[in-house]
Amino acid sequence: xxxxxxxxxxxxxxxxxxxxxxxxxxxxxxxxxxxxxxxxxxxxxxxxxxxxxxxxxxxxxxxxxxxxxxxxxxxxxxxxxxxxxxxxxxxxxxxxxxxxxxxxxxxxxxxxxxxxxxxxxxxxxxxxxxxxxxxxxxxxxxxxxxxxxxxxxxxxxxxxxxxxxxxxxxxxxxxxxxxxxxxxxxxxxxxxxxxxxxxxxxxxxxxxxxxxxxxxxxxxxxxxxxxxxxxxxxxxxxxxxxxxxxxxxxxxxxxxxxxxxxxxxxxxxxxxxxxxxxxxxxxxxxxxxxxxxxxxxxxxxxxxxxxxxxxxxxxxxxxxxxxxxxxxxxxxxxxxxxxxxxxxxxxxxxxxxxxxxxxxxxxxxxxxxxxxxxxxxxxxxxxxxxxxxxxxxxxxxxxxxxxxxxxxxxxxxxxxxxxxxxxxxxxxxxxxxxxxxxxxxxxxxxxxxxxxxxxxxxxxxxxxxxxxxxxxxxxxxxxxxxxxxxxxxxxxxxxxxxxxxxxxxxxxxxxxxxxxxxxxxxxxxxxxxxxxxxxxxxxxxxxxxxxxxxxxxxxxxxxxxxxxxxxxxxxxxxxxxxxxxxxxxxxxxxxxxxxxxxxxxxxxxxxxxxxxxxx
Amino acid sequence: xxxxxxxxxxxxxxxxxxxxxxxxxxxxxxxxxxxxxxxxxxxxxxxxxxxxxxxxxxxxxxxxxxxxxxxxxxxxxxxxxxxxxxxxxxxxxxxxxxxxxxxxxxxxxxxxxxxxxxxxxxxxxxxxxxxxxxxxxxxxxxxxxxxxxxxxxxxxxxxxxxxxxxxxxxxxxxxxxxxxxxxxxxxxxxxxxxxxxxxxxxxxxxxxxxxxxxxxxxxxxxxxxxxxxxxxxxxxxxxxxxxxxxxxxxxxxxxxxxxxxxxxxxxxxxxxxxxxxxxxxxxxxxxxxxxxxxxxxxxxxxxxxxxxxxxxxxxxxxxxxxxxxxxxxxxxxxxxxxxxx
Ligand SMILES: Cc1ncc(C[n+]2csc(CCOP(=O)(O)OP(=O)(O)O)c2C)c(N)n1
Ligand code: SF4
Ligand SMILES: [Mg+2]
Numbered sequence: 004x005x006x007x008x009x010x011x012x013x014x015x016x017x018x019x020x021x022x023x024x025x026x027x028x029x030x031x032x033x034x035x036x037x038x039x040x041x042x043x044x045x046x047x048x049x050x051x052x053x054x055x056x057x058x059x060x061x062x063x064x065x066x067x068x069x070x071x072x073x074x075x076x077x078x079x080x081x082x083x084x085x086x087x088x089x090x091x092x093x094x095x096x097x098x099x100x101x102x103x104x105x106x107x108x109x110x111x112x113x114x115x116x117x118x119x120x121x122x123x124x125x126x127x128x129x130x131x132x133x134x135x136x137x138x139x140x141x142x143x144x145x146x147x148x149x150x151x152x153x154x155x156x157x158x159x160x161x162x163x164x165x166x167x168x169x170x171x172x173x174x175x176x177x178x179x180x181x182x183x184x185x186x187x188x189x190x191x192x193x194x195x196x197x198x199x200x201x202x203x204x205x206x207x208x209x210x211x212x213x214x215x216x217x218x219x220x221x222x223x224x225x226x227x228x229x230x231x232x233x234x235x236x237x238x239x240x241x242x243x244x245x246x247x248x249x250x251x252x253x254x255x256x257x258x259x260x261x262x263x264x265x266x267x268x269x270x271x272x273x274x275x276x277x278x279x280x281x282x283x284x285x286x287x288x289x290x291x292x293x294x295x296x297x298x299x300x301x302x303x304x305x306x307x308x309x310x311x312x313x314x315x316x317x318x319x320x321x322x323x324x325x326x327x328x329x330x331x332x333x334x335x336x337x338x339x340x341x342x343x344x345x346x347x348x349x350x351x352x353x354x355x356x357x358x359x360x361x362x363x364x365x366x367x368x369x370x371x372x373x374x375x376x377x378x379x380x381x382x383x384x385x386x387x388x389x390x391x392x393x394x395x396x397x398x399x400x401x402x403x404x405x406x407x408x409x410x411x412x413x414x415x416x417x418x419x420x421x422x423x424x425x426x427x428x429x430x431x432x433x434x435x436x437x438x439x440x441x442x443x444x445x446x447x448x449x450x451x452x453x454x455x456x457x458x459x460x461x462x463x464x465x466x467x468x469x470x471x472x473x474x475x476x477x478x479x480x481x482x483x484x485x486x487x488x489x490x491x492x493x494x495x496x497x498x499x500x501x502x503x504x505x506x507x508x509x510x511x512x513x514x515x516x517x518x519x520x521x522x523x524x525x526x527x528x529x530x531x532x533x534x535x536x537x538x539x540x541x542x543x544x545x546x547x548x549x550x551x552x553x554x555x556x557x558x559x560x561x562x563x564x565x566x567x568x569x570x571x572x573x574x575x576x577x578x579x580x581x582x583x584x585x586x587x588x589x590x591x592x593x594x595x596x597x598x599x600x601x602x603x604x605x606x607x608x609x610x611x612x613x614x615x616x617x618x
Numbered sequence: 619x620x621x622x623x624x625x626x627x628x629x630x631x632x633x634x635x636x637x638x639x640x641x642x643x644x645x646x647x648x649x650x651x652x653x654x655x656x657x658x659x660x661x662x663x664x665x666x667x668x669x670x671x672x673x674x675x676x677x678x679x680x681x682x683x684x685x686x687x688x689x690x691x692x693x694x695x696x697x698x699x700x701x702x703x704x705x706x707x708x709x710x711x712x713x714x715x716x717x718x719x720x721x722x723x724x725x726x727x728x729x730x731x732x733x734x735x736x737x738x739x740x741x742x743x744x745x746x747x748x749x750x751x752x753x754x755x756x757x758x759x760x761x762x763x764x765x766x767x768x769x770x771x772x773x774x775x776x777x778x779x780x781x782x783x784x785x786x787x788x789x790x791x792x793x794x795x796x797x798x799x800x801x802x803x804x805x806x807x808x809x810x811x812x813x814x815x816x817x818x819x820x821x822x823x824x825x826x827x828x829x830x831x832x833x834x835x836x837x838x839x840x841x842x843x844x845x846x847x848x849x850x851x852x853x854x855x856x857x858x859x860x861x862x863x864x865x866x867x868x869x870x871x872x873x874x875x876x877x878x879x880x881x882x883x884x885x886x887x888x889x890x891x892x893x894x895x896x897x898x899x900x901x902x903x904x905x906x907x908x909x910x911x912x913x914x915x916x917x918x919x920x921x922x923x924x925x926x927x928x929x930x931x932x933x934x935x936x937x938x939x940x941x942x943x944x945x946x947x948x949x950x951x952x953x954x955x956x957x958x959x
Binding site: 038042044188197236237238239240241242243250255256259264266285286287288289290292293295296297299300301302303304306307308309311312315324329330333337423424425426459460461462463464465466467468469470471472478480490499510545 | 628635637662664666667669674681682684685686687689690691692695696697698699700701702703704705706707709710727728730731757767902914930931934936937938942943945946948949950951952953954955957959
């Protein structure tokens, strides 16, 4: 079924948000809309937003789950500041999201759920749909979703309650009509997911989806239809990828490129659990996954496996990072490679477990005992997680050090199209173990990298001991004061060496000018979109996004001094700006937000303009 | 240098390092080190396959004195590192050294999980009922009322019984030995190695400096005949000089009996470490001086439970039975699309 193309209004991009109860299947619907848009050739960025409670009482504000995506015929870097269209499955979903919908925005509501009880659960005394001002403010489309779905499924053998649950796909079908989306990818999905096991369910969902689409065709209120053409992208094979998924693949690729076995140890924690789950499904790739008793244990297991010669990885979030810190110190002093992934969330403590925040930069840089600098890098988008995982593996193995790779909830759960790399073109990581035919000096260093050569258990003649006590070059325990100072410097120098292996910083815009915006991690999309808008408007503004946060790139300092002003937007109270100020003794403006939400392009633009106009 | 050392040619000397051993003169740790260095050459395992992993404490200095691969980790966490080593390379013979504080206080949680997972690792817990390295505070195995620098009025917390802890964790091999008996230690360590699964061995260890003679009432030369009961599989539970006393069941409890000449030994309990019912091993683990003699030897040895590392590797082998995965296919997934130029 291919939608007709007449009566379409061509638009460059659109933002759609689905909101409902956590049991309403809003994430699934959002995912499907994303796939369909990818199939239509648009560029996309998505943002799921779910509550901390798995199933908070139905109909309450606490239970509202949402999914927003932006798709367009141009480069899309963020899921959009505010929705152009909001689908609200119940009063609570309406209440929790309506403030974000601009005047005139399309509002699709399931009126079947606007009953007294649901209204009062959402804290409405009377239905907002009865308020004339409200009705006029939006382009309101009221659908009896529950009854329409049941009617469409009257011939289905499903139980009535199961039929009602298909209403999310009815709503999806309707939105497909509005935005002229193809149905094929979703029908294929139903078939693959349920076709064999639950064919009645596959049929019912397909019917609901089609019925929703057809309803659009016959409904006068749906007169506006939009067309979003293909985005101009490089030729190649593409797929949609989420951040955690890309990270999993990057780790597998890193191990393969290094010719090491991959061992992952983890303890479940939002938003890092999908990494544990994702790797656990890859036994075909020889990946060993251990679900540890806690994050301390996961780190210990990784260190043990690293000692035995595996590429070992842990992933966690802020609270788990706190637990790992003693062990991270051990990995540093014994100079063992471990990739430590921190998918950041709002902190401190349990904080905002399902909301994003750039919470752990300072923790990653400093939360250890003694002078213990470590390489820290951050992924800036879902697909960048793939490259960063390989880069973190390279650094860990080349420099014999634990590496901290920062992701965040926004990057981890977000998704975007990804040009699938050709495996044969991935960088190789060539690191050799110690040769049993040569005498082993445990902490003898490579003159280039200052890394020691690792000798793994099982090889005759290389027996040696390592441990957390300070040691001299031969590995023997040493309490000698000068030796400790020498070793402390050497370990720090080794980390500094890493910067020599970086690619030059890539700047968006001119390499000098009025305002330089510096970002790191998941704020990339918002920062570069805002910068681009201002550049198009003729402002002298450039931006750069740091992948390597320690050691910082050697070419950063000269860039800092080539601009009149430097601004660092962060989703924290200014962690990177503190570092930059301390390291380069320069003036930095910080721009901060800690609401558990990403930056909006508009708010960054406004902030940048302020500094561009001020003299 | 690279040639594999044949088991037959290995001797104790091969396992001795040049490092100065830094325990206090007279510390029980020396005797345990000696017993381990005497055991390893006899196991038929090439020297390069041994890995000794420890936590922190006097006891945990152990790896530095063993000429094998070794890892002195952090306080309480040795079980986790040992797990990582063993899963990464199941071919290695992993020995874990811990103390009563290291293994049963800060690291008790990890020890529990190691035991229940049943990795094929030998755990030696040096129990001196004191914190040695930090200079003499009471430990979780110290008796109630223990006066130390941190408990001048006597400790108030009830101690943990290492054997009951291991039983509660459903360890598949649980034994006890003492630093005063070289022969018994070597026998016990050999049995630990022979067992496939986690072997938990509590070693009574004397700390001459901070808790001297804490086990003397049990293992002291003059009293041990009367106060120690050596467990031997298939043999009745007897102790005392020449086996003058025995143990039998009375209701759900144990009872000591004097075995006068010609008395009936038939109702004595016969030692069966392989009994799947944990009740018997629990009774043994609870036997404490002065009510009962202290049992030494293998309390429990269950066979047949798969080791963790075998299960992990087994799942991978199964998944790879029809070949390894293709990374390119994984990256491509089944929802890709082509953008033409
Ligand atoms: C995280 C941490 N906390 C505390 C210590 C201090 N500490 C070192 S050893 C030890 C207790 C050791 O007691 P035990 O395990 O019984 O070993 P022993 O010295 O008696 O052999 C303590 C508390 C430490 N090293 N690390
Ligand atoms: S303090 Fe006690 S346990 Fe530690 S070395 Fe000295 S005697 Fe041994
Ligand atoms: Mg102790």
